[in-house]
Amino acid sequence: MSAMIEIRGLVKHFGPLKAVDGVSFDVGQGEVLGFLGPNGAGKSTTMKMATGFLTPSAGTVRVAGHDVLSDPVAAKAAIGYLPEGAPAYPDMTPLAFLRFIGEIRGLAGSNLESRIAEVVRRVHLEGVLRQPIETLSKGFKRRVGLAQAILHDPQVLIMDEPTDGLDPNQKHEVRTLIREMGRSKAIVLSTHILEEVEAVCTRAIIIARGKVLFDGKPEELESQAPREVTKNRMDWVFRKLTSGAPLPGPERTPTGAHA
Amino acid sequence: MKHTCTILKRELAGYFATPVAYVFIVIFLLLSGFFTFQLGDFYDDGNGQASLSAFFGWHPWLYLFLIPALSMRLWAEERKQGTIELLMTLPITMAQAVLGKFLAAWIFAGAALALTFPMWITVNVLGDPDNGTILAGYLGSFLMAGGFLALGACVSATTKNQVIAFVVSVSLCLAFLLTGFPPFISFFSGWLPATVVETIASFSFFTHFDGLSRGLVEARDLVFFLSLIALALFANALILEAKKAD
Numbered sequence: 001m002s003a004m005i006e007i008r009g010l011v012k013h014f015g016p017l018k019a020v021d022g023v024s025f026d027v028g029q030g031e032v033l034g035f036l037g038p039n040g041a042g043k044s045t046t047m048k049m050a051t052g053f054l055t056p057s058a059g060t061v062r063v064a065g066h067d068v069l070s071d072p073v074a075a076k077a078a079i080g081y082l083p084e085g086a087p088a089y090p091d092m093t094p095l096a097f098l099r100f101i102g103e104i105r106g107l108a109g110s111n112l113e114s115r116i117a118e119v120v121r122r123v124h125l126e127g128v129l130r131q132p133i134e135t136l137s138k139g140f141k142r143r144v145g146l147a148q149a150i151l152h153d154p155q156v157l158i159m160d161e162p163t164d165g166l167d168p169n170q171k172h173e174v175r176t177l178i179r180e181m182g183r184s185k186a187i188v189l190s191t192h193i194l195e196e197v198e199a200v201c202t203r204a205i206i207i208a209r210g211k212v213l214f215d216g217k218p219e220e221l222e223s224q225a226p227r228e229v230t231k232n233r234m235d236w237v238f239r240k241l242t243s244g245a246p247l248p249g250p251e252r253t254p255t256g257a258h259a
Numbered sequence: 260m261k262h263t264c265t266i267l268k269r270e271l272a273g274y275f276a277t278p279v280a281y282v283f284i285v286i287f288l289l290l291s292g293f294f295t296f297q298l299g300d301f302y303d304d305g306n307g308q309a310s311l312s313a314f315f316g317w318h319p320w321l322y323l324f325l326i327p328a329l330s331m332r333l334w335a336e337e338r339k340q341g342t343i344e345l346l347m348t349l350p351i352t353m354a355q356a357v358l359g360k361f362l363a364a365w366i367f368a369g370a371a372l373a374l375t376f377p378m379w380i381t382v383n384v385l386g387d388p389d390n391g392t393i394l395a396g397y398l399g400s401f402l403m404a405g406g407f408l409a410l411g412a413c414v415s416a417t418t419k420n421q422v423i424a425f426v427v428s429v430s431l432c433l434a435f436l437l438t439g440f441p442p443f444i445s446f447f448s449g450w451l452p453a454t455v456v457e458t459i460a461s462f463s464f465f466t467h468f469d470g471l472s473r474g475l476v477e478a479r480d481l482v483f484f485l486s487l488i489a490l491a492l493f494a495n496a497l498i499l500e501a502k503k504a505d
């Protein structure tokens with residue numbers, strides 16, 4: 001199976017700062033890739049480059065066979081993207097917003113209306129369709145962002161913290177949705193929540209200081225923890241990998257690991 | 260083209276979803292009326308003719324403050340809200356985004372200008388004006404609004420702060436006005452060669468609007484405004500491309 005997302009040697013400088021430093025990975029259809037890392041590790045920057053928002057300092061991104069730099073419109077057409085913070089036009093209603101996104105995505109007429117009805121049902125927006133987005137709660141805003149990302153049934157779905165700001169029930173629903181969609185799409189999602197990786201991802205990548213430190217199945221990640229660690233084994237491995245210093249012991253939390 | 264239209268429609272609907280559109284139109288109409296009748300000697304233009312020269316004469320100054328108020332949000336607001344990331348990852352080209360947003364603002368400014376039609380009716384009731392001249396004046400005013408808007412859009416693309424966008428746009432627009440303002444020209448003509456002064460003055464909106472507002476539709480004035488708009492929008496796209504994220 002050919003990779004839907006091919007990332008090769010991606011580098012991004014912000015002035016003297018090297019935010020992303022030689023990241024490479026492939027994501028195939030049917031994969032749900034969890035993108036993990038401390039804040040400022042380069043997760044969002046990598047996603048912004050993969051979706052064509054930021055221009056890489058070096059490296060290439062191909063999505064569904066299209067180079068994001070040389071053929072951005074075709075690549076972007078294949079992607080559904082939920083940016084960090086789920087931005088949307090605050091004075092629009094979710095219905096008007098989804099119609100706008102749908103028209104740009106090439107949907108029209110009854111096809112557009114049925115796609116909107118479908119995503120509204122899937123992320124449960126029925127009650128707020130005609131309220132301005134600025135009046136919605138954080139959870140609803142996030143779901144409006146999800147709805148616009150999956151509206152055109154994209155082959156590739158890239159989501160920056162899709163469950164941030166949702167309550168436990170909503171988190172569960174969104175995770176179920178991602179698992180379902182993951183069978184037919186290539187999905188990349190970033191998260192801080194390690195249980196989320198276990199719950200929905202078929203693969204995990206940990207990055208810190210712009211470099212990939214781990215790339216494998218969630219079970220493999222967990223199995224790196226020594227046997228005496230019985231609880232939160234993934235957390236332990238995550239901290240060990242990203243704090244950069246050897247841990248004194250499984251019970252003590254190193255300071256600064258999440259900074 | 261279709262995508263440009265979709266963006267244009269969304270933008271235009273955005274003006275009317277908030278009080279921005281209504282406030283702008285009301286203030287524009289009030290001020291243009293006030294300037295024309297109170298300050299502009301509408302009833303006595305010096306040669307006893309019915310015309311709208313008093314009305315059009317104030318437009319450069321009116322636009323100086325009102326057009327930057329319209330253009331300041333174009334890109335600064337997208338940056339502030341983070342929606343620029345959404346817009347720039349949709350399958351559209353930069354040109355479509357820039358053009359769609361600019362055209363929406365220009366059409367809106369055109370609509371506000373068109374709503375001054377009672378002025379045109381008034382002058383036709385009171386006398387027998389040359390309606391061709393008035394039409395040329397409206398064309399000139401519309402083109403000048405487009406020029407100011409394109410400059411403002413370009414400035415708005417550089418910042419996420421709308422106040423900064425407004426202040427810088429007003430200053431830039433002022434520069435494009437003053438270069439043709441008589442006191443300014445006489446200041447320079449004292450010590451600069453005439454060709455340099457003429458070159459500076461040729462960049463002024465005054466110079467190019469003046470002919471149109473008196474009914475002279477000349478190719479060089481149309482070319483000036485249209486090429487200025489094209490150039491400013493091109494710069495707008497380059498600025499966005501260079502600094503999309505910050």
